Every structure is written in C-alpha cells, then in structure tokens.
Amino acid sequence: MSIPARLSPASSCPHPALVDPGHLEFELLLSTPLSIVVRARAEFDDGSTCQEAGLVIARRECRGDRPSLRALYDAALACAARLSRDGGRRVRCLQARVRDGWMPLAAPAAWLAAPG
Numbered sequence: 001m002s003i004p005a006r007l008s009p010a011s012s013c014p015h016p017a018l019v020d021p022g023h024l025e026f027e028l029l030l031s032t033p034l035s036i037v038v039r040a041r042a043e044f045d046d047g048s049t050c051q052e053a054g055l056v057i058a059r060r061e062c063r064g065d066r067p068s069l070r071a072l073y074d075a076a077l078a079c080a081a082r083l084s085r086d087g088g089r090r091v092r093c094l095q096a097r098v099r100d101g102w103m104p105l106a107a108p109a110a111w112l113a114a115p116g
Helices: 069-087
Strands: 028-031 035-044 051-058 091-098 101-105
Touching (some): 051 069, 069 101
Antiparallel strands (some): 035 051, 035 091, 091 101
C-alpha cells in the first residue's frame, strides 16, 4: 500500500545521519510486544511551531528496540502523511529522538508523492 506523503524536498531538512539505525538508541514513547513508538517531531513549511509525533514501527521490523532503516523511513512517511492530512500543512522536516539529540529523517525523492 502506498501512502501519499506531503513532504517538502529532502534538501530542506538537515542531512540525516548516515548510520545504521540498529546502532542508535531511540527514545521510545511506547513499547509493546507488537510494536514500538519512537519519539519524533515535525517542522512545517508554513513556519509554525514544531509538533511532537510518534513513529509507529512493528516489532517484527526491529532488532530489540532498534528499528530497521526501511521501517524507520516507512514510519516517517506514514507520520508525515498523517500530519499533512490532519493539518493541511506540508512537513518540511521530520526528526527522531535519539540518545544524543534529534536525528533528521529524510526520504529518497523517489518515495515522495507529488504535492497535492
């Protein structure tokens, strides 16, 4: 299933950390036997304040509490689509909270749907 995301071009977001997320310690909002929810925040093109969010990731896509890179990006796109649909604003940047701060998440341009 394809989720239409309303993200600005990835170049408007600081470059993401180019590391395997399996080595990062994410801040979790929720952890159950079936899923984890990674703390995130979204910034919008309209200059409004940041909005807290959660990246929901199936446990089967994780190694312990660490999601795979694909699962992390899929959750980011789903979150951006949800936030854009709910508020009608375009997400400029989505960041995940890791132990040492915020990690920018940017998806390859091919994953992004046309604005609209």
